[in-house]
Amino acid sequence: TSNQMLTSMALLLLLSFILPFASSSSYKSNVYKYTGCIDECSNSACPSGHRKYTDWIQLGSTDSYGQSYSFCGWVWQERCKCNACAEGYFDSLTDCTACPGGTFQSNYAQTSCDACPSGSRSNSDSASTGCTPCSAGTYAALTTCDACPQGTYSADGAALCGPCSSGKYATGGQANDCNSCGAGRYVTDITASECSTCQAGRYSSGAANALCTPCSAGSYSDAEASQCSACTAGTYSLGDAATCSPCPAGTYSPDGSAACFPCGAGTWSDEGSSGCTACVAGKYRLAQTDGCGVCTAGKYNSEEGRSSCSICSNGKYSALQSETVGATGCTDCEAGKTSLGNAAACDNCASGKYTGSPGATVCSNCGRGKYSTNVEPSVSCTDCADGKSSVGGSSDCYDTLTDFSICGEHPVNDNVVDNRCKFYFEQDWTTISEGEDSPFNNTCATTLVCQFEEETLYDTYNLMCSECAEGKIALGYNDVALGSCSSGQYPTKCIDPASLSTCIPEDNLVDHDCEYFYDGSWVEKDGGESSPHPEICTSYSVCSASFETLNSEFWITCSSCADGYLSYVEAVGDDTPGTCTHVDEAGQSHSNVAISFCYSTTEYNMCPVTSAGCTYLGEAPFGGERSAGITAPNYGTCKSWELISKETSTIGSTSHTIACTECKDGLTPGDFFSYNGRRMIGSCYSAAMDSESANYKTCVADNAANDPHGKSVSCNYLSNPPNGTEQWVQVERGESAPTDLYTGCSSFRLCESRTTPTATNMTFMCAVCKDDHTPTYNNATAGSCGSQGNFPSYCDYQGTPTEAPTVAPTPTPTDPPTSAPTPTPTPPVNHVSNFMIWLSNLVTTHFELFLGVLALIIILVGMGIYKCYHRDKFRDRFDSDGERGSSLWSFDARDMDRAMNRQQSGRSGFTQTSNTLRAAGSQELPLMRGGTRGGGGGGALDDDDEEEWIERTDPSGKKYFEHARTRRATWTDHRIKEDASLSIGSGDRGSGGG
Numbered sequence: 005t006s007n008q009m010l011t012s013m014a015l016l017l018l019l020s021f022i023l024p025f026a027s028s029s030s031y032k033s034n035v036y037k038y039t040g041c042i043d044e045c046s047n048s049a050c051p052s053g054h055r056k057y058t059d060w061i062q063l064g065s066t067d068s069y070g071q072s073y074s075f076c077g078w079v080w081q082e083r084c085k086c087n088a089c090a091e092g093y094f095d096s097l098t099d100c101t102a103c104p105g106g107t108f109q110s111n112y113a114q115t116s117c118d119a120c121p122s123g124s125r126s127n128s129d130s131a132s133t134g135c136t137p138c139s140a141g142t143y144a145a146l147t148t149c150d151a152c153p154q155g156t157y158s159a160d161g162a163a164l165c166g167p168c169s170s171g172k173y174a175t176g177g178q179a180n181d182c183n184s185c186g187a188g189r190y191v192t193d194i195t196a197s198e199c200s201t202c203q204a205g206r207y208s209s210g211a212a213n214a215l216c217t218p219c220s221a222g223s224y225s226d227a228e229a230s231q232c233s234a235c236t237a238g239t240y241s242l243g244d245a246a247t248c249s250p251c252p253a254g255t256y257s258p259d260g261s262a263a264c265f266p267c268g269a270g271t272w273s274d275e276g277s278s279g280c281t282a283c284v285a286g287k288y289r290l291a292q293t294d295g296c297g298v299c300t301a302g303k304y305n306s307e308e309g310r311s312s313c314s315i316c317s318n319g320k321y322s323a324l325q326s327e328t329v330g331a332t333g334c335t336d337c338e339a340g341k342t343s344l345g346n347a348a349a350c351d352n353c354a355s356g357k358y359t360g361s362p363g364a365t366v367c368s369n370c371g372r373g374k375y376s377t378n379v380e381p382s383v384s385c386t387d388c389a390d391g392k393s394s395v396g397g398s399s400d401c402y403d404t405l406t407d408f409s410i411c412g413e414h415p416v417n418d419n420v421v422d423n424r425c426k427f428y429f430e431q432d433w434t435t436i437s438e439g440e441d442s443p444f445n446n447t448c449a450t451t452l453v454c455q456f457e458e459e460t461l462y463d464t465y466n467l468m469c470s471e472c473a474e475g476k477i478a479l480g481y482n483d484v485a486l487g488s489c490s491s492g493q494y495p496t497k498c499i500d501p502a503s504l505s506t507c508i509p510e511d512n513l514v515d516h517d518c519e520y521f522y523d524g525s526w527v528e529k530d531g532g533e534s535s536p537h538p539e540i541c542t543s544y545s546v547c548s549a550s551f552e553t554l555n556s557e558f559w560i561t562c563s564s565c566a567d568g569y570l571s572y573v574e575a576v577g578d579d580t581p582g583t584c585t586h587v588d589e590a591g592q593s594h595s596n597v598a599i600s601f602c603y604s605t606t607e608y609n610m611c612p613v614t615s616a617g618c619t620y621l622g623e624a625p626f627g628g629e630r631s632a633g634i635t636a637p638n639y640g641t642c643k644s645w646e647l648i649s650k651e652t653s654t655i656g657s658t659s660h661t662i663a664c665t666e667c668k669d670g671l672t673p674g675d676f677f678s679y680n681g682r683r684m685i686g687s688c689y690s691a692a693m694d695s696e697s698a699n700y701k702t703c704v705a706d707n708a709a710n711d712p713h714g715k716s717v718s719c720n721y722l723s724n725p726p727n728g729t730e731q732w733v734q735v736e737r738g739e740s741a742p743t744d745l746y747t748g749c750s751s752f753r754l755c756e757s758r759t760t761p762t763a764t765n766m767t768f769m770c771a772v773c774k775d776d777h778t779p780t781y782n783n784a785t786a787g788s789c790g791s792q793g794n795f796p797s798y799c800d801y802q803g804t805p806t807e808a809p810t811v812a813p814t815p816t817p818t819d820p821p822t823s824a825p826t827p828t829p830t831p832p833v834n835h836v837s838n839f840m841i842w843l844s845n846l847v848t849t850h851f852e853l854f855l856g857v858l859a860l861i862i863i864l865v866g867m868g869i870y871k872c873y874h875r876d877k878f879r880d881r882f883d884s885d886g887e888r889g890s891s892l893w894s895f896d897a898r899d900m901d902r903a904m905n906r907q908q909s910g911r912s913g914f915t916q917t918s919n920t921l922r923a924a925g926s927q928e929l930p931l932m933r934g935g936t937r938g939g940g941g942g943g944a945l946d947d948d949d950e951e952e953w954i955e956r957t958d959p960s961g962k963k964y965f966e967h968a969r970t971r972r973a974t975w976t977d978h979r980i981k982e983d984a985s986l987s988i989g990s991g992d993r994g995s996g997g998g
Contacts, residue, residue, distance in 0.1 A: 030100040030131075031055070032088040032112040035068045039084040041076035050086035053095045053113030088113035092131035102131035105147035110134055123161035125149060137161035140179030151177035155195050168194045171212030184211035187230030201228045204246040218244040221262035234260035237278030250276035271309065282309030286330030299330035302346050306333045318345040319365040336363030340381025356397045358382035369397040372458035393458055395421055408451040408467055413438045424462045427451075427469075428482055430551035431496050447498035449473040455487030472498035479508075479558065480549025480582075496549070504544035504560055507533050514556060521547075521561045521576055521584070521598050524652065540566045540602040547598075548582025563587070565602035572647050574600045605644035608662045610635045616657035621648065622664065623675055626687040636662070641688035643668040648679070664688070674757040674764070689757070700752035700768050701745075703735050716763045721745055721752075722770075722782055724797035730783055732767075745770055748777040748799025756787025773799035 039049050047056045066072040073083055089100035092108070095115045103109050103117035105128030110118075120126050120135035123144050138149035140160050152158050152165035154176040168174050168182035173196050175183075185191050185199035190213040202208050202216035207229040209217075219225050219232035221243040235241050235248035240261045251257045251264035253275045267273050271280030283296035288310050299305045299313035301324040306314075316322045316334035319342055325331060337343050337350030342364045353359055353367035356376055360368070360383065370376050370385035375398045377386075388394050388401035395416060402415040411425035426435045429443040442448070448469035457464040468489050472478055478495030485491040499508070507518035507529040519526045522536035529535065535544070541562035548559040561584050565571045576584045576598050584598045611618035611630040618630045620637050628637045636642065642664035649661045667673050667688035675686025703719035717737040724730040725744050733742045740746050749770035756767040767786045773779045779796030782789070789795055953965045 030090055030093045030102070032090045035088040035112060036085050037069055037088065038067045038071060038073050039086060041081040041083060043081060045082065045084040047098065049084050052115050054086035054088050055095065055100055056084060056086055091133040104128060105130065108132040108135050122163040141177045157182050169212065170194070171214045173197065185213050186211070188228035190214060190216055203227055205244045207231050222260040224248055238276040240264055256280055284308055285332035286325070288312055298328060300324065304331040304333045316345060319343055319363045320345065321347050321350065323348070338362055338381065339383035342366060352379065352381045355379045356399055358385050360384060372396055375399055375401055393463060404456065404463065405465060408442055408465070409446065410441050411436045411438050414463060420461070422462055424464045425467060426464060427467050428484070428494070429496055431480060431483060431549070432551060444469055444498060447473050447476050448495070452489060452494070454489035468494040469498065470494055475500065477501040477546065479546050480551070496551070501543050505535050505538040505541070507531050508558070514554060517555065517557045519557065519559045521600065523601050524574055526559070537562060537602060540569050542566050545585070547576070547580060547584040561598035562602065563599065565599065569602040569604055570646060571599040571602055573597050603647065608636065608645040608647065609639055612660065616653065616659045618660045618662055620662050621679055621684055622686045626675065638664055638688065641668055641671055672754065672757065700754065702740050703737050718763065718765050720765065720767045722784055722795070722797045724780055726798070726800070730797050744798055748773055748801060749796065750774045753789060753795065755789035769795035770797070770799065771795065777801050
């Protein structure tokens with residue numbers, strides 16, 4: 005039947021796809037190579053390393069080596085598809101044969117096998133892809149690894165076994181190395197099966213010992229010793245000994261001695277002594293007799309073996325301990341006492357004196373700032389309390405100075421000690437005597453005592469000003485450290501900051517020079533000259549001050565500008581002496597920067613006449629470039645400006661970058677953009693951000709003032725319909741607000757305006773409901789509508805009035821959308837998985853039908869390939885007749901003529917819509933039509949179209965048209981417009997052709 009025929013054809017086709025992929029383990033899977041065109045496929049036709057696999061290849065396919073072939077030129081010829089021999093096999097010309105034992109092959113498509121490396125093997129007929137190294141203790145014998153014989157060993161992968169070295173042995177099959185004899189044992193024959201033991205008096209310490217070593221003199225050993233032991237003190241040996249002998253009486257020996265030594269004078273010993281006994285401390289010996297004598301009172305002996313006793317020195321004493329125990333040393337007098345020597349007791353120090361440690365020979369006077377008040381033993385003097393001091397040897401203390409507006413008199417009126425005050429003033433120490441005024445002359449609020457020196461004739465106060473008086477600033481800080489005063493923290497001179505608007509005048513024949521930081525550089529002024537900005541800078545700071553004998557120099561910066569002025573801050577330069585610190589409006593301190601100059605908020609209404617050019621930030625026409633002396637592009641809408649940066653070229657010209665910081669009253673900032681991390685105003689609109697206007701019932705309502713620069717506009721309204729959820733609803737320009745707000749809201753508030761280079765998005769909330777409507781207040785916030793419960797999100801005509809919530813619930817959503825809502829994505833459907841399940845069920849239940857469908861699909865695919873081939877042939881003939889493809893950039897009047905001729909002759913190459921011309925199979929082309937409304941000739945342009953399309957000329961002089969809103973350019977329209985004789989259908993406006 006026809007059904008059976010279709011089934012048979014499908015089976016044959018299916019087998020033709022399946023059989024080529026069948027392979028055995030001797031072939032490399034999916035690695036094949038095509039032969040050239042030959043009369044018949046056979047093994048002899050396959051290249052080396054390959055055997056016949058199938059005699060059919062697919063047209064245009066590529067083999068595993070990257071070669072692609074087409075059909076053969078002769079009908080009786082064909083190409084063979086040969087499979088590569090797998091790893092472990094080689095091409096034996098008749099088949100892929102397994103590598104024999106002792107060989108291997110790690111690559112495919114090979115004609116031979118490689119011999120195993122030395123020390124490795126492979127099994128016979130195992131088709132080995134690599135060889136196995138022999139393990140330690142064996143050696144390689146082609147296909148096996150045999151054990152090493154007795155007396156030899158081998159490591160992993162060894163080809164042969166090596167003999168044992170001296171002092172080692174092996175029993176056979178030994179791995180890596182032979183066995184070593186342990187310490188105290190040895191072996192002389194490498195064929196021996198065990199080691200011998202060392203005899204007493206000898207030893208072996210290594211692991212592989214062929215002999216035992218005799219012990220040296222002064223040592224001994226037991227049998228099977230790994231080392232010799234040293235003879236203990238009091239014994240000795242002559243060598244090769246099993247034991248040591250004791251020393252005789254009157255002699256001694258230390259550990260490891262080969263002989264004994266006689267005792268010296270004043271010592272003696274018994275048999276087996278390790279040393280001679282000397283007289284103990286506190287005793288002495290006159291001759292070599294038994295026993296030692298005891299030292300008498302007042303004398304001592306601190307060392308053993310002495311022949312006499314020593315006498316105690318001053319500040320010490322001693323006494324006889326007993327008849328048998330003498331003094332081993334003299335005792336120091338306790339602290340606070342002393343003696344002249346040989347004394348039974350020590351005397352107490354007198355009043356006002358002390359001994360700081362035991363054993364003192366005399367008592368010392370208390371020093372400056374200390375005192376003692378009793379005649380008991382004094383071990384030290386007491387420090388005077390804070391703010392007090394004393395002269396040497398005093399029994400009490402006096403008060404020190406606290407007020408340094410003058411240097412006060414010393415309280416001890418004995419003309420022995422005077423006060424002396426040293427102030428660190430103008431970077432140098434200034435010393436004044438008692439009764440003289442401070443050099444700070446009441447400009448210092450607090451004076452700090454850095455160091456108080458109690459000298460023989462002076463109480464010296466080393467002083468620094470720790471804080472200037474109220475209304476004064478420091479003119480330089482200390483460059484030295486002393487005592488408790490660190491460097492760089494204390495003013496060396498205090499002045500009125502306002503006085504620095506003029507450089508310090510000359511005083512006491514000292515010339516003053518001031519360096520003012522102004523407009524990015526340091527400007528030098530002589531004493532008495534005004535600063536570069538004396539009126540608009542209201543306060544100054546001092547970076548550095550240097551005071552010399554005849555000349556002083558100060559580096560000064562402006563620290564604050566007058567009201568109504570802004571400050572421009574820039575770096576002062578790395579070579580500036582001292583440290584310049586600027587405190588910004590947020591209270592943050594910055595080093596090495598300062599106010600360069602002060603300027604008014606309206607100073608940049610016009611680009612400065614001294615500027616090399618100004619860049620006003622923002623999108624044109626709000627921003628742009630301006631030459632010196634030209635007003636700002638946003639002059640009419642911006643209220644105040646800020647100088648963002650200025651750059652000075654190598655020739656000294658300075659360019660400025662300026663931003664608008666506040667729109668004029670009644671205007672709303674918009675088109676915000678980021679510049680160096682700051683949010684900048686990009687334009688000022690006529691609608692105020694906080695205005696409430698019923699005009700916003702419709703999104704912008706085509707109001708040009710609210711549609712800047714031809715951008716597209718969309719609006720978001722906060723809406724909460726009855727029984728609904730509060731949400732943002734987006735409408736496009738010209739569309740009305742949501743119905744519930746449109747009918748119930750009396751006026752709207754513009755909360756926020758967000759812009760991109762091509763679009764503006766405005767956010768609105770209802771400001772007030774109509775009188776006969778009840779408000780439901782907002783949860784969400786946005787822009788200037790930043791509080792919850794103040795703006796109705798729904799105005800209910802029938803509802804009951806509700807009060808604004810005191811605590812609004814969590815807003816949902818919290819932010820208005822910046823663009824059209826994005827639909828929630830749904831999980832992707834796995835069509836491939838579903839199809840495979842369906843196909844499996846179909847094959848299982850309708851196998852014959854499946855084969856028939858498969859055959860039909862294959863036939864249809866073949867027909868499609870045939871049609872594509874003839875279509876390409878037809879296209880080649882069509883192109884050879886001179887026809888050209890059309891595109892936006894190659895379409896001209898001649899293309900139009902051919903298009904119209906084709907349309908009239910039935911070959912429709914182009915189609916026309918109302919405003920576009922479409923090339924067949926390509927994109928729509930904008931069509932501009934000449935003429936006027938209602939007239940003849942070409943189709944008339946709409947008034948809106950004429951306003952939106954602008955005629956321009958490119959750099960080569962060729963004219964084209966540009967759309968004012970989208971900025972799209974076209975030359976095609978220009979050619980159509982010039983060809984007045986061209987008529988395309990009938991227009992939908994006027995009586996002429998389209």
